[in-house]
Amino acid sequence: MWVSVAAAGTGITTALALSRDVALGITKYSHNACVCVVDASNGRLLFAQQKERLSRVKNDGGAVGDLVRHALEGCGRSLRDVVAVAANNHHRSVAEEEAAYTKCAGLGIEAPFGPPSEEVLDTANLFAGSIEVSHHLAHAVGAAAAEGASECVAVVMDGMGDRAATHRNSKVRSDAALDGWDACTHVLGKKRVASFDEVPDEARECESVYALDASAGWRPVWKRWSETDAHPSFGFSDWFLSLDSLGAAYSTVAHVIFGDWNACGKVMGLAPWALLPSGGGDVSWGRACDWPRVSVSSAKIIEASGAGFEVNRAAIRDMLAAACEELPPPDRDALLAASGGAFPPRRLVSLWTLFREDGRAASACRACCAALALAIQTQLEAAAVPLVLRAAQQHHTLVLCGGVALNSVLNGKIEAALSERNLLVPAAPGDEGVALGCAVVALNFTRLDPSILPFAGRSYDDLDDHGFDEWLLLEEETPDEVDACAAVVAATEVRGIAFWFEGASEFGPRALGHRSILASPADAAVVDVINEAIKAREDFRPLAPSVLEEFSREWFGLPGPSPYMSRVWTMRYPDRAPACAHLDASSRPQTVSRADPALRRYRDFIEKFYARTGLPLVLDTSFNTKPREPIVETLRGAVSSFLYAVRRARTLYGRRRRRRRRREEEEEEEEEEESRPGFATRAFPARRHHDYLDDDDGLALRLNDLDEPFEDPSRTGRGRVEFCDHIQAAIYDAADGDASAADIASALVEEGLASTPEDVYLRLADLWRQTLVKLNI
Known part of the structure; x- marks a missing residue:
């Protein structure tokens, strides 16, 4: 119906x-x-x-x-x-x-x-x-509903909203259908206009303010528009190049530095590095800066002007050129030489990886990028905070949403300036x-019951149906598995990292205790381990803590709960939890309440960690380890992501580990296992994937049946597997579940492809570690 x-x-x-x-x-x-x-x-x-x-x-x-x-x-x-x-x-x-x-x-x-x-x-x-x-109306309504606000002021700030023409379309539920539209203040760029009639059809929403009254409903209060030269059929990157919104300005810098319009979180994390003196120091909690420091140019990308803002993208190039000039001569010369005699280069995109082959030029370029990141962050705050404070005068409850509300540094500055007012930022403030x-x-503005938030994804109850039993380190059953997990993370003799998967997945971009990678905040070195070995991402990225709510004021001075990691505050004891303190001692905590039943086990874990260490917080980062991978969703995908991280960590760090297997076999040192895996000779190896294509040279595969059911490897690029040589390719081809490992080894030696059975067993063990074959012992 x-x-x-x-x-x-x-x-x-x-x-x-x-x-x-x-x-x-x-x-x-x-x-x-x-x-x-x-x-x-x-x-x-x-x-x-x-x-x-x-x-x-x-x-x-x-x-x-x-x-x-x-x-x-x-x-x-x-x-x-x-x-x-x-x-x-x-x-x-x-x-x-x-x-x-x-x-x-x-x-x-x-x-x-x-x-x-x-x-x-x-x-x-x-x-x-x-x-x-x-x-923008959907942004405001969704954010207020998620936070259960019946009365509030909502401020929407993002890269790009709808066209003005959309608000002239009677078939669309827009601001124009709300009471108070005729009294709404409209700003076109930096100029206030007399009415909406003066806003061109192709102008786009930039920032909006709405008021919600319990009886009267929603009312538009203030809206800023930006003209654009782009055609509606163009991609959003084309619009961003001409929009004067706060979000578009920040996204442009993300694109320049990282080649990704959505990498705004990276820009925010990079900004404090521009404040760190070369060589690091105590303020960096043991993290050193390997590039020279340059000061931030006075050029303005975002500037308050008239009744609105002006965005000057030409200032990006000016800032980078000024930063280059300020570099020490050897670094400046290396950067200019690598960029063809002029910096910045003609094509302003992906500067972070532009000179990876030239270490000195790369460091110099990254110093310039850090200065640019600090500039755009500072200018965003200078523009957005006054806008929000003016809006907040209308009500004691303020809701922030739109992509700009993901800037947790800005949110912290806003909350600090709000005095007694209540700031609400939902778990999913973005699109x-x-x-x-x-x-x-x-449902015609029916009151929403958002009680399942933020854990609003599907729940996966069958925790044994993942298909990876033979690859997992399975401990004997313990009466308190949460305590056992806390003991691993709290251990000081080894570095323990836990991969936590529980219940329904989080709605929004943050891992909040259901899809999390957890570690001790006391171990400063774990930041590099997670960034390099576990997640294979940029080494400057900060990591955040989950803190027992009753300790949030003592540790961070938080005026209230922050359950979604939506604010950055200064950590008061960064020397005790250096892995969760950024270079400027800032931190983005998640407060974990006793009252949330969905976090009962997670809170129990933090409490047990606290009992062992005296630290009421743990390091929490999102559970995703594969290249360009979002947070894991299904259990099968989570285990696959976990094993991927284990393989990468082993490759990078080469440590000896002990593997405890479910079968009743002796534990073997990995070195011995790798030299001649004793179980391989008794195995009947079988390919784990059934839908795959060989590349032309026979040394690679393209897997089509990946571990997440809806993943299309042609889009994610994660289905390609490369064999070490033709011997390994032949082993994979022969792994049909009927021939034993010994039979395969004998046949390949007889054919002259392999010199010894050991050549086969070593490569078979590597295929197993990549989860490409099951051994079926």
Whole structure:
């Protein structure tokens, strides 16, 4: 049964009497596609998760059919139970996008750009009777609903919202449909205009302020727009090059430094490195800077002007050139030589990896990048804090949302300046949170029950169904496995790192105790171990703590709880927990409350760690270890990610480890196992993957059946396997489960491909460690 709620004031009719009825809120086609499922009878949130968790493509967009089916199945529902749908795509109208695809399908042609037609026209993606919600309104509604706020002021700051034309479309639930639209203040760039009539159709939302009253509902208060030269069919990167929004300015710097518009978190983490003197020092808690320090240029990328802001992207090039001039002569000369005599280079993108072959030039370039990162962070704060404080004067509760609200350093500065006012930042303030706002609008602003947040993904109860038993280190059963885990992390004689998987996955970008990698905050060196060996990412990245809530004021001076790692504060005892203190002693804590039943085991773990160490906090970083991998979703994917990290750590550090196996075999030192794995001769090896293609030279595979069920290796690039030589390729080909390892070794020696059986056993053991073959002993 379908109920359309397109007209303002339309209610959900008799369909609400059906207890299985649900409403969907969806963001699709743009980045961060997401689906939320809400019980239509009582407003209870049942599911909320991003597409990236299934597809394994970071910030994935496109169609959402697979995600809709996954969500409904997890809620015990089907497409027949969907009674209302609301959606947003701020790049281009959902209706326009889907009409274009439908027309192309009718003509028998493929759409020229965007996702494949079969994905868009999927019945779980293309919903008749669905409505559209404007971007910033959905942000505000979703954030307030997630935080349970019935009255507040909401400030939306992001890279790009909807076009002004969207607000002139009566079919869209937008600000224009709200009471108070005529009284809303409009700013075009830096100039206040008399009315919305003076805002061009192609102008885009930049920052918005809304007020929510318990009885009167939502009211738009203030909105800033930016003109753009880009056509609506262009990608968001084209828009970002012409938008004057705070988020777009910051994202431009992320693109310049890291080649990724969404790498704003990296920019935020890099900024304090510009303050660190060369060679490090006590202030860095043992972390040294391997590049020279340069001061920040006075050039302005973001500057308050008139009634709004001005964004000057030309200042980025000026800042980098000034930083280069300030370098010590040997470093400056190396950088100029590597960049063809002029810095910055003509093509301003991915500077961080530009000179990786030249160590001195790379260090000099990174010094310039750090200065640029500090500049954009400082200028964002200078522009955003006054804007938010002006908005906060209207109500004692302030909600922040939009991509800029992921800047936890800025959030901490705002909270410090708010005095007695209450700051709320949801777990998912970015575009995934828009889907939540759409779900609320789909039910005509019915009050949402968000009690499952932030753990709103699917729960995976069968913890034995992962298929990796023979690769795991399985300890004997203990009466208190949480205490055993705490003992490993608290140990001082070895460095213990725990991979924690529990219940439903987190909604939003932070790992909050259900998909986490945990370590002792007292071990400063563990930062490099996690960044280099476990996660293979940039070494400057800071790591955050989870702290028992009752200790948050003592350790961080927090004025209240911060359950989603949404604020950065100064750690008061960085020498006691150096792994969670950034270079300036700042830290982004998650407060863990006794009152949250979803965190009972996680809190128990921290309490037991505290009992052993006297530290009421642990290091917590997201559980993802493969290249460009989002946070793990399923148990099978989690174990695969864990084993990937173990292999990489072993390769990088070459330590001797002991492996305890489930079978009743003697434990063997890994050195002995690697020289001639005793179990290999008795094994009947079998390939673990069944859908794969050989590369032309026979020395590589492209696996298609990866461990996450919806992962497409052609998109993630994680299905390629390279053999060490033709012997190993032949072993893999022969591993059919029928021939024993001894038979395979004998045959390859007889063919002259291998010199000795040991050549075969060593390569077979390596295939096993890569989880490419099972041994079937």
